[in-house]
Amino acid sequence: MSMYDFKLTFALPGADTNAEQYLDALFEAGCDDALIGIGSVGxxxxxxxxxxxxASExxxxxISDVHKAIPGATLLEVGPDLVGVTDIADLVESTRQNIQKFVTSGLFPKPAHFSRTPIWHFYTVATWxxxxxxxxIKLEPSVIEASKIAYRVNIEVQKRQLEQTDETSIELGLTA
Incomplete structure (x- = not known):
């Protein structure tokens, strides 16, 4: 048995739902090993x-425990997956400056998203x-394993979101 650190983000059923109403249910459903953030409405x-x-288990x-506590909740994201330089530094217990040196070396993995603030899949960075x-760099095998599962689950989440968008597009007659 190993200890796995990861993050889950869910959309609550109903856009204006107050997350505070689920705190006791989450605890009772087995989420007593989680810090819960309720700062964003819905x-x-x-x-x-x-x-x-x-990590998969x-x-x-x-995810199952959250669904027991909050029927109708929709998984939006699993982490660690999409990360910036500061996130990488935190995950590997290094400095932002040290990670930035790797990024600018030309050998570092290419970002998943190029912008003013590039974003990487942490699994790609961790294996590198x-x-x-x-x-x-302090990199625990459990962190690499959790990031791999997070990456895979997020691909499935994105596929589901694309399918839902396609269905809406068809309903609106917006198909190409």
């Missing part, structure tokens, strides 16, 4: 530290960092 974020046999059980066995 969404809820849970930062888990869950012990399980695998930890994440799947947490792990392959270099750098002393300045």
């Amino acid at each position: 969404t809820i974020g849970l930062d888990f530290e869950r012990e399980a046999g695998s 930890a994440i799947d059980s947490a 960092l792990a392959s270099r066995q750098l002393r300045a």
Whole structure:
């Protein structure tokens, strides 16, 4: 058994739903190993530290627990997945400056999204960092495993969102 740190973000049923009403239900459903964020109307974020046999088991059980507590909640994102330089530094217990040196070296993985503030899939970055066995980087295998599962689940979430958008587009007669 290993300890897995990951984040789940859900849309609540009803856009104006107050997340506070679900706090007791989440605790009773087994989410007592999560810090819960309720700062954004209509969404809820849970930062888990869950012990399980695998990252997949930890994440799947947490999603199931949230669905038990909040019927109709929609999974929006699993983390760690999409990250910037500061997030990477936090996840590998390094400095932002140290990570920025890697980014500008020309060898660092290419971002998933190019912009003024690039974003990477953490699994891509973590495997790259792990392959270099750098002393300045602290990277637990459980973090790499959780980021891989987060990446995979987020792909499925994006596919579901695309299918829902396509259905709406067809209903509106907007298909190409």
